[in-house]
Amino acid sequence: MTAHTKGSGLKWVGRAIRRLEDPALVRGQGRFTADLPAAHWVRFVRSPVAAGEIKSITKPDGATVITAADLKGVKPITPMLHKFEYKAVAQSILADGVVRFVGEAIAAVVAASEEEAEDIADLVELDINETKPLVDARDALAKGAPQIHAVAPGNVILTGKHKTEGFDAVWASAARTVRIDARSHRQNATPMEARAAHAAYDASGRVTLHCTTQMPHLMRTAIADLIGMPESDLRVIAPDVGGGFGQKMSLCAEYVLLVWLARKLKSSVAWTEDRRENLIAAFHSRDQYVTVEGAFDASAKLIALRADIVSNVGAYSCFPTTCGVEPLMAMAEMPGPYDVQQYECLARGVLTNTCTMAAYRGVSRPVITFTLERLMDKAAKAFALDPIDIRRRNLIDKFPYKSAMGIEYDEASYKETMEMAVTAADVPAFRARQNDARAKGEYLGIGFATFSERTGYGSPAFAARGMAITPGWETVHVTVDPSGFVEARIGSSPHGQGLRTTLAQIIADEIGVPPEFIKVIHGDTDTAPYGWGTFASRSLVISGGATLIAARKVRAKLIKIASHMLEAAENDIVLEDGAAKVAGTDRTVTVAAMAREIYTQTHRFKGELEPGLSESGTYDPPGTFSNACHIAFVRLDPETGFVKVERYVVAEDAGRIINPMIADGQVHGGIAQGIGNALLEEIIYDESGGILTANLADYMPPTAHEMPPIELHHMETPSTQSITKAKGLGEGGTIGAPAAVLNAINDALTPFGVEIDIIPATPQRIRAALRKAEKAAKKTT
Amino acid sequence: MKPAPFVRHVPRTLDEALAILSQVAGQDGRILAGGQSLVPIMAFRLAKPAHLVDINNIDGLDKISSNGKSLSIGACVRHAAFHKPVVDGPLGKLLTFVARHIAHYPIRVRGTFCGSLAHADPASEWCLTAVTLDATMIAKSTRGTREIKATDYFDGIMSTTLAEDELLAEVRLPMLASDTKFGFNEFNRRAGDFAMASSLVTYRLQGGKIIDAHIGVGGAEPSPRRIPEAEAALNGQTPDDAAFRAAAEAASQAVDPLEDHQTDAAYRRDLVRAVVRRALEYTSR
């Protein structure tokens, strides 16, 4: 179900038009990095052990094998954060003397084909003096634990602390406190296209790097910095990208090596990551322990919140966000959609001998939302309240709202979306079915999640984290060429989000040219303006805002041109259907004719208008909050612990919706990943730091079979913090689903007196909890 | 993830295949039929056969035939051949029902019945079928033909008593009496995944009492097998909930469960109890 932007007066914005991206993709004419032919192929030799000193690397005779010793001039990746006692750990492009996780690249084999490179890689002999690895963050925090990086004593890479004034007194006044100890296991974003890079040297001395990335411009800057080459000698292209979900936001050491190799070989060289490498060595996420305690007054109003966050950041810190991305976002946004002005938090990033953590759709919010929503349900039980009731008492309803962390929330609809979803879900009917089912030995559950989704982070939001790089703004150039075709060059780098369509819709409304005549160009540092790419539910807000600014300037100029050409007052000019018209007359001139005129007959404008028709816009918003309520319905099989999500209801508010079809698709996809997080997906390390889930049978993204039908309901609270009035919504599905599903599971488990606060809530874990309860029951009877 | 190099042999007759196999068996030669299990492990380089004897071009290996006593399934019969009953009566229906649970459609159109038996994954539906129904494996080599009973065939995880120069040319399943009841159930966390436990059961009724119970369990031990304790619990009973529960409990206690990092013995027993009972419930649907 979708809502259109009623009464906006807009013709294209708000319509579910088909995507302009699709014709090429459905014909198999997409162009992905791995589609490019190369003269040389790379295979990485990766560490088979989690921790150790490299004593020797023996290369097969005659093979081209690059090791750290060959890379003396190349700097290590050393992301920086200027706050939170951050320790600047460095990651060599290839392991230099020490290995810190299974899968770390130690050497790069270069050969004429992928097969041959892999054959040679199998022959490279590694002599590594293995040392005891640290896999779990709590073990890494223990006294006397081995130190993974010399610069980070106790393996703590950063510490965030927050405590509001007067916290202790308010805490002491509580009628009741409730606590949740939550565990989120490790996940992998698992884009269907794993990482890939192709670097080609040309005779001018330049290298063109095609790579599957969400931030092409920053890759160029970072790689040029590390190699010590002029940035102008590097062109980075993100062609079609097969999903990213945050995993392709961070700089990969592998890409740096590819550029270095192309320069060394003066040729083309390619690397296509295989699925096993992706699962063990691309970035991981969500490995956290979160303890939350809520202090409630007698009316079940949350008056103070205390959180302890331990985030396992892996062996290194990711660039550009740093490993602060999870613990610091958790700290900043833990209070979520609830009105609570007293807050104490300790958030630590902990180094371990595991794959490096980086952003994954939702970042910390799937975890903190799951924790906080479990807290709310547990508190509801303690107060003998309905889960909806306790949320009604605590959701923010006055805007703008300033959180205990000082973050300003713009207007949203926390209560309204919850009521909308609750009505659609028909809770009383469900409770009746649930009771009937229990009588038959069947266990159904319903789970609610209400949450805020901060989107469109501008530079100040990143600066608040002390980031050395604050990827907040975007620039867009909108050009009408002399034939009237419109081109928007953007710094964002979409990879499935449909931005070529939605930005065209925004432009179409401003200048009266239909979207199919508007081409959005992105992902090439030679042709797109500098920008930060696509991540953090930002592109439609920030690039969309920049697009609107640029398009409005083009519109203003078109009106001036039309006013000249049609000899009419600017106020009387209307732009629609590819032409300017004088209102109330039949006088008209096409955009193409106006464009031709302003390029080729500039003299006619007597110096009042500059030649050409190209404008740019830059936008750096403060950030805006989307919100939603998710309701999951599950069936739990107590004999096997199996959980089936049978139905899923969402009421979502992301401000003005530009294209409802695309918006729905984002929510659907997010929920699938959230259900994966809740039930299925887990990267498992054994005690020695080896990964037991290195294929897609053991690491389990959901299939069509595991997905319930999803019912979507929309509400539109136009954002005052976003000039298009749109809020981002790329991550909400992922944020809400683990919470809703876990609350539903716990609801289903109520008759057994068992609770589970672990994601994924696997059947093994559910059965273990039930078995414990069965044993306890036997003892007491 | 590219397979290591190998030499591919493409015999046109079974005799030619056996001759090649006898030559290359000692040099890590293997049979390639559907490839749906072998090729993935080659991609991970967990298997690096130096020779593959591709039997897909041999005429006649994709035949299913019945002599009234048993159903003969040739070495290249694909899983998808069973999408519709291949024979009248309960056996045809049973095979169709089981086949639907094997992996996914595109895997089923390539993978073979005998290939599954030769690969001997503990979770394989066809391996479970073979042991539950007391199949006979027909192994051929240049040395001759050998019949192997299901009870003598499996030899632990992904291991069989086939000699390295032997080709599993055929599997014979005894025909089921027309009044045979059957049931199958398996548990996995995601559609099409390997079963974490599975059960196939058959029995007949005589005067309202269960006779000739076969209760097979797969995925729970290194090899699938019939569980005599569960069969004993079922034979002579009326097919009701209590009998099914007792048999399921017996099976759960009788197995020596496989354990892995996620799945402990207690959980595997839970699953065995559930799949056996559900397979039995299916018989009285």
Added chain:
Amino acid sequence: MTDKTVLTLTINGRDHAISVEPRRTLADAIREDCGQTGTHIGCEHGICGACTVIVDGEPVRSCLMFAAQAAGKKIRTVEGLADGDNLHPMQQAFMDHHGLQCGFCTPGFLMLAVGVLEREPDISDDDLIDVLSSNLCRCTGYQNIIKAVRAAAATMRGK
């Protein structure tokens, strides 16, 4: 390396004479040797289905078949679905119902759905979900893929 063999792959009615090692998978051969890059590779172990193509009328994982095994067979890939400017009903339905986002898994889903529906045009809704669970998509949550395939099935039946 082992000796290469010369063979011909017939893809979408066109013959490609190629020289490959026996270990070359059909997926790699289609992409690297025949230059048909619309078929994508997502896992190389038969789970994700991105590489699904139709061989002699049956949808198969091209990563689990060796190129040499497909010689002499009729191979259909996503590039052969449309009839010139006219999209196949499945392609049209994926566009109409937003059945794709990044587009990486799309060729595999198209070939899976077309391959199965051509063989079983009257497949039930439940069986169709089972079939679609053969392949992985990380963007769409499958909701719109299911919608698209159901719509295309109706169109294909009408023809």
